[in-house]
Amino acid sequence: MNEILEKANKLGMKIPAITSEEIDEAVKPVLREMEKNGIKLDVKVFGKLEKNLASELDKLVRSIHTLAGRDFNVASPSQLADVLFDELKLPTNNLKKTKDGFSTAASELKKIEDQHKIISLILEYREIAKLISTYLKPLPLLVDENSRLHTTYGMETSTGRLNSSEPNLQNIPIRGKYGEKIRSAFVADKGMKLISADYSQIELRVVACLAQDRAMIESFKNGDDIHTQTAAEIFGISLSKVTSDQRRKAKAVNFGIVYGQTPYGLSQSLAIPIDEAALYIKNYFDIHTGIKNYVNKMITMGHDKGYVETLFGTRRYLPNLKSHIRYIAEAEERIAINSPVQGTAAEILKLAMIELDKRLSTEYRVPSTKGAATSSGLGTRDSQLLLTVHDELVVEAPAKHADEIAKLVKEVMESVVTLCVPIEANVSIGDNWNK
């Protein structure tokens, strides 16, 4: 048993006596089953959306060419940079540079969005082109005879997370103008429902416990809105005075904590001055001394042992920690901070998958030898795990028993480990992945 686990159990957390290697062995067959199950895609919805967006895209290209004064390939960053910065002479003050010339990344273009009408059109072009080329066109070509998509899950990431490829079903759009529409095309089969369950702030809860951060543990125990709580702390105001913009900034601070926060990184993600970002971080660490200690501890451990590890013992080796090139060493420090958190969260989800698969097959699955209902009253089809997206599980279940199975999913996810704070899963039932 590793140090972290020993200490965790002493602190009253109930952590199963199992190693990361054993978790991985046990989750493998579950993954193979999920791959075989697949998820149904409503190809018609995709077809209609593609048609509509293709014509949108066409209009956008024409408008962009008109505003530019000539035809060019909007999808080419180098041609686009020529048009924007050489020909239209848009300001390049705060813009990041690439190897040759200025960046045309969306985050950079947003800084000059009010300088020319063409910018917002380009951003819209990019959004739509992305959806068509990455999702709307390729995915329908991959469905089987039952219109189901089958991904391949891998376990070779450096933190212990799972990955999904061919196709990747872990980056299906959810935000933006068309995210919901795309997700709604992932549907339950006839007579079935999709149950989607995601952990709420699992990584922050994990780091609160790994770091034994008093303030954060208190917040989670109280069931506070963690981002509002953080806003009150870093702005030095009372909870009721927190504005939505302050909450947004605090949310970025909380995300940053898990990534190994730097003033520069926070300033980039919020598009604010570095000084301002540095102040937020300072204020945060003044209150969250546990987190501050955790950060130092992981870096020290990385230096002493050459690796850091998760609750269940997944190791991340850190050969670059002693690099004399500053930014290389600093990047490795952020990895040292993030890996135990991201990796532990991944282990918790794997444990939930293993347990849920077990419960679904013993309690809610029709024996394959018979087509008839069982004593549990289920119909002729199984309930089954379909997808895993880092902190989310998607299950397909007979409509008649969706409520019951949704309760089981939530129960399993929330009790598979007992951390120092409650872990909460939000569950929804619907005909598609949207809800």
Added chain:
DNA sequence: ACAATGGTCC
């Protein structure tokens, strides 16, 4: 075939 750039997700 491969690197660079950009973008989607957690």
Added chain:
DNA sequence: ACTCGGACCATTGTA
């Protein structure tokens, strides 16, 4: 001078 953690994939443009 210059970066935030982990993935996968599309397109462009060069080799």
